[in-house]
Amino acid sequence: MEKIAYGVAVIVSFIILLIFFSPVTIINPGERGIMVTLGKASPVILGEGVNLKLPLIQKIIKLTIKTETARNSTLAFSSDLQTLKVEYAILFNLPENKLFDLYTKYSGNVLNSFVTPRLEESLKTITAKYTAEDFVRNRGAVKEEVYTLLKEKVSGVVNLNDFNITNIDLSDELEAAIERKQVEQQRAKQKEYELQSALKEKEITIVQAQAEAESVRIKGNALANSPRVIELEVVKKWNGVAPTTVVTGGGGSSIILPLGK
Template sequence: MKNQYSQNWQTLVAGILAALVLLIGLNSFIIITPGQAGVISILGKAQDGGLLEGIHIKPPLISVVDVYDLTVQKFEVPAQSSTKDLQDLSARFAINFRLDPIKVVEVRRKQGTLENIVSKIIAPQTQESFKIAAARRTVEEAITKRNELKEDFDTALGERLDKYGIIVLDTSVVDLAFSPEFSRAVEEKQIAEQRAQRAVYVAQEAEQEAQAEINRAQGKAEAQRLLAETLKAQGGALVLQKEAIEAWRQGGSQMPKVLVTGGNSNSSIPFLFNLGNLQDTSAPQ
């Protein structure tokens, strides 16, 4: 009985020891996957040298490994500023960034979590960078030279975040808004420009119409001049006869009441008589 009790106790102790060995073994290494970096802390103190992808040995039970995502992170950050001409300007930036694996230990010591990095580093530095870019130009230049505004912002933000171990990959302006007063001024200016352009168009249209009238009048006068010269020249009577025949045809080929004919072949003055009068005189009384 006593031997059986001793054997059971030894089995229990062996099981506990095996469990402890397994637990210690599992806590003696850490696997860092691609796109991650780890920072090992022993008794609460971060150790130099970040842990990159692979298997790493660490002291069991007394160490903790904080793993950071090194892939591209995206956050939208609002910012407000005043322009060179003291107009209020607000924007929202979409910022793509990632952590520098070489400086991940410094990030762990100074900023801690990714949430702290965004709220305590990226957001205020975005605000300051936007102030620098906006203060260099007027509000109209911020509209017409938006690319230059973004370039100044990118330069200022990249320089400020680099010292924190944050690499800025790209930024984009999600929204750019102005004060209500400036928006109304822009709208009124656009309306005035549209009205001015409409007035210019109407003036040009009137000028073109007037020129067309002049051209038509000149053309008509030139035609009359040429006709007069033709009538004065030899053969003018033939022209009048031709005009009479054309008028006759256009009237439906009916006998006109007024017939134009030459007195003789050598006469330059046409002879006109009214056939209607002849018909009236020939009718029985």
């Protein structure tokens, strides 16, 4: 049993030594390497594949040039002094021709040392232009403004591909106030719609009444100018049944006489 344990320990130690003293480093697709010799970085960027180094003297630092997604959150103040917790996500990648400068200036941690401070500065600058309610309502516009400002700040250093606001966390009191205002606005819109509908119906009624009055006026003028119009109206309303009485008389008096069958 002791021999087995000893053998395992030897194998593990050998693997560790092999890794530590290995003269070979493999750089994967989407990665690049920077050779560091006794603490001094070389400006020559190493490509994908097998790269040799001197054990204990040299080491190869791997940096990715793939598009990365970073998520974080920060606090920002609106123009009406409300505190907003804004959660966001950014898509970015490191330009290959800037890897040496980025490594030497930011120790390879470009996101935390360079991108994040400028992102949060941009976000707070834009947030201060909006009230809390307008910030929530105009989320898309805020996103575009932050993206544009941040892209200017990191231009020439990092490729910024996209920026998104994933969540806005408000206080319970502020959320309730915004919800109440939205309900009141919906009610106001409904009342405005009902008022417009009532006014429209009133206009229709007035137009119909005016049309009927005009029709009566035209008929009255026609009767005054041509008495035979009365006969025409009688003919229009006759149901085809012969009359059973006849009206006779003169001098302003009338007598109704029955007609024989």
